[in-house]
Amino acid sequence: MTVDNAAEAKLYRLVYYSRNRVAQETEATAAEIDDILAASRRNNARVGVTGALIFNSGVFAQVLEGALPDIEATFERIQRDQRHGDVEVLQFEPTATRAFPTWSMGFIGRSQKGKHLFGHVTEATGFEAKRLEGERIFDIMRAIAIDEERAPAA
Amino acid sequence: MSLTASIDYSHDVEDVALAALLKLSRGVAVIGHDDRLLLKNPGFDALFGAGLTGPAVLSMIGLRARPAEDSGPFQVLLDDGRTASVEVARVPQGWLITAEDVSAALVERERAAGEARVDILTGLGNRLMFQEAMNAALDGKDTRFAVLMLDLDRFKAVNDGLGHPVGDALLVKIAQRLRGALSPDDVAARLGGDEFGVIQVGQSQPQAAAALAERLVDLLGRAYIVDGHLINIGASVGVALAPEDGGSYAEIVRSADLALYRAKQGGRSTFRFFESAMDEQMQARRRLEIDLRRALALREFTLFYQPQFNLASRKVTGFEALLRWRSESRGMVPPAEFIPLAEEIGLISPIGEWVIRTACREAAGWADNLSVAVNVSAVQFRSRTLLSTIVSALAESGLAPNRLELEITESVLLEDLGAATSLLNSVREMGVRVSMDDFGTGYSSLSYLRSFPFDKIKIDQSFVRAGDQDPGAAAIVRAIAALGQSLGMTVTAEGVETDDQFANVLAVGCTDVQGYAISRPMPADQIAAFLTSSPRDA
Incomplete structure (x- = not known):
């Protein structure tokens, strides 16, 4: 007797970006960003959510991929986070496969100070968009992040 | 007790099992691996109805796919309003579904929760709890506190479009966000369908209430994901402060509700503090409403x-x-003061119907070459009775349809262009004429002029009046006149008051004028005398 695998929860992908309410490119901000990333990786690993996150002084953009209840719970946690403002969902739909099977995070900013403060995040995680779809999403996120970056501090 | 069944094989086991199953009040069904219904008892039929197929049963209990593991108990709302508690268990032959009617138990739970001052769905307090908490605050030593009334924008659309289970799940999430934004001492209650109340104590006011209201509008207005749906709703908040905005539960709630009403009027997804002026305006509005409601009858x-x-x-x-x-008590009331209210409270349709019937009846007594124009609002256009009103008004008065003219503004076309033009076409087929009123204000979209062949364009009086000094306004009048001419429409300049304006609109190509330069509006019984005095017959 074989049992079909309908119980395997359907995979969803959510892409959003939000205004970064974490103030300026300072050491304190760098520490806070580190906290957010660490917490986010911990939480997401626990519930089997993977994806990508890029940010700079203006914006967070994130891809979340995982089972629907996990995506729903993660999104709800993000929505309740004061540090996010004006969350804009770019994509939310079922997907056959993960475009980001491991976590990717990166700082995308032109300011030297920002690169100095946040550049290690990119180095530590690297970008790993597995498929063309992932690259396309990532390109859009990157474009938004660059547009939304605040004027680099002098 | 052992997990294995205790069976006495001296009897025919199948007969015993079947007899027991048939008598069991709990609904039982077995669905095979091929989704066929292998077995069910009368208790099952009593819950779900007879004659169901296996897939129908699965969908009825909300399972799109057969579960890989035992699941339940979960609640299923039946079509007749009853609620069943359902469990699904794997058996060698397929899936065993057992179910029982838990409606009565739920009613009891609701009653108990009511006594416990809890809103079952969200876990927040209920209205009774809210009232008691506020009374306690009023009696406490610190009688300064803030009350926030929250109402969701567009929630009904979620309920209607995605179903009540999704709406309920959304309310749960909303309640969680609300609770998460409050201090431990604050009180939160669900007061009705999509209405919530918060009592904020022990903070310096009004700063704390303003900060919380702003936070809640932002937080609750952020997108939700519920059951795979991305949902966007908004929240409006009204704030009242004790003791200045009320000394009792009823007064404070009323003040906060008024502020909430204003927040919703102010474009939604915003918050407002109660102001005493709101109360006065609201009272004045209510008195006007009372007078307006009986004006037609009187x-x-x-x-x-x-x-x-x-x-x-x-x-x-x-x-x-x-x-x-x-008005007997108010004297002459300008239309700008009562038409918007009449539209809001739904009186515009009966009033509009009276206008059409009266205008047709009075115009029927005029010379055959004189027409009558009637303004028809967007609200009237939405009511299904407009066409039949026109038909019967013409029939009763005997007025020739081509002597009746409907004046509409762009707002009529703005809402539902297809429905509006089809109604206009029906009107036109009867021979009634149609004018575009107040042209030049609003969108003044040329596509509206193309969407329906209007008989007449009426240029808004603001351009005619400004045309004296403002070359821009004069150019607009000239352009509309040229446009109307080339489309074969009559072009009427409205609000022509002076001889200069009269000469101007004549010079730029308007075909008709209306305004004090010809005559002020007059009662019906002065029309005959006016016509014999031959205006502007120079």
Whole structure:
């Protein structure tokens, strides 16, 4: 007797970006960003959510991929986070496969100070968009992040 | 007790099992691996109805796919309003579904929760709890506190579009966000369908309430994901402060509700503090509403008529009917003061119907070459009775349809262009004429002029008046006149008051004028005398 695998929860992908309410490119901000990333990786690993996150002084953009209840719970946690403002969902739909099977995070900013403060995040995680779809999403996120970056501090 | 069944094989086991199953009040069904219904008892039929197939049963209990593991108990809302508690267990032959009616238990739970001051769905307090908490605050040593009333924008659309289970799940998430934004001492309650109340104590006011209200509008207005749906709703908040905005539960709630009403009027997804002026305005509005509701019955409405004058023939071609309210207690009330209210409280349709019938009846007594123009609002256009009103008004009065003219503004076309043009076409087929009123204000979209072949464009009076000094306004009048000419439409300049304006609109190519330069609006019984005095017959 074989049992079909309908119980395997359907995979969803959510892409959003939000205004970064974490103030300026300072050491304190760098520490806070580190906290957010660490917490986010911990939480997401626990519930089997993977994806990508890029940010700079203006914006967070994130891809979340995982089972629907996990995506729903993660999104709800993000929505309740004061540090996010004006969350804009770019994509939310079922997907056959993960475009980001491991976590990717990166700082995308032109300011030297920002690169100095946040550049290690990119180095530590690297970008790993597995498929063309992932690259396309990532390109859009990157474009938004660059547009939304605040004027680099002098 | 052992997990294995205790069976006495001295009897025919199958017969015993079947007899027991048939007598069992709990609903039982077994669905095979091929989704066929292998077995069910009368208890099951009593819950779900007889004659169901296996897939129908699965969908009825909300399972799109067969579960890989035992699941439940979960609740299923039946079509007749009852609630069943359902469990699904794997058996060698397939899936065993057992179910029982838990409606009565739920009612009891609701009653118990009511006594416990809890809203079952969200876990917040209920209205009773809210009231008691506020009374306690009023009796406490610190009687300064803030009350926030919250109401969701567009929640009904979620319920209607995605179903009540999704709406309920959304309410749960909303309640969680709300609770998460509050201090431990604050009180939160669900007061009704999508209404929530918060009592904020022990903070310095009004700063704390303003900060919380702003936070809640932002937080609750952020997108939700529920059951795979991305949902966007908004939240409006009204704030009242104790003790200044009320000394009792009823007064404070009323003040906060008024502020909430204003927040919703102010474009939604925003918050407002109660102001005493709101109360006065609201009282004044309520008194006006009472008077307005009986004005029709008391025959306080009357129509004034303003002549429309053709520049080529130098003759009056007809009159625009203008609604006047001569209130016994208020005297003459300007239309701008009562028409918006009449639209809001749904009185515009009966009033509009009275206008059409009265205008047709009075115009039927005029010379055959004179027409009557009636303003029809977007709200009237939405009511299904407009066409039949026009048909019967014409039939009862005997007025020739081509002597009736409907004046509509762009707002009529803005909402549902397809429905509006089809209604206009029906009106046109009867021979009734149609004018575009107040042209030049609003969108003044040329596509609206193309969407329906209007008989007439009426240029808004603001351009005609400004045309004296403002070359821009004069150019607009000239352009609209040229546009109308090339589309074969009559072009009427409204609000022509002076001889200069009269000469101007004549010079730029308007075909008709209306305004004080010809005559002020007049009661019906002055029309005959006016016509014999031959206006502008120079």
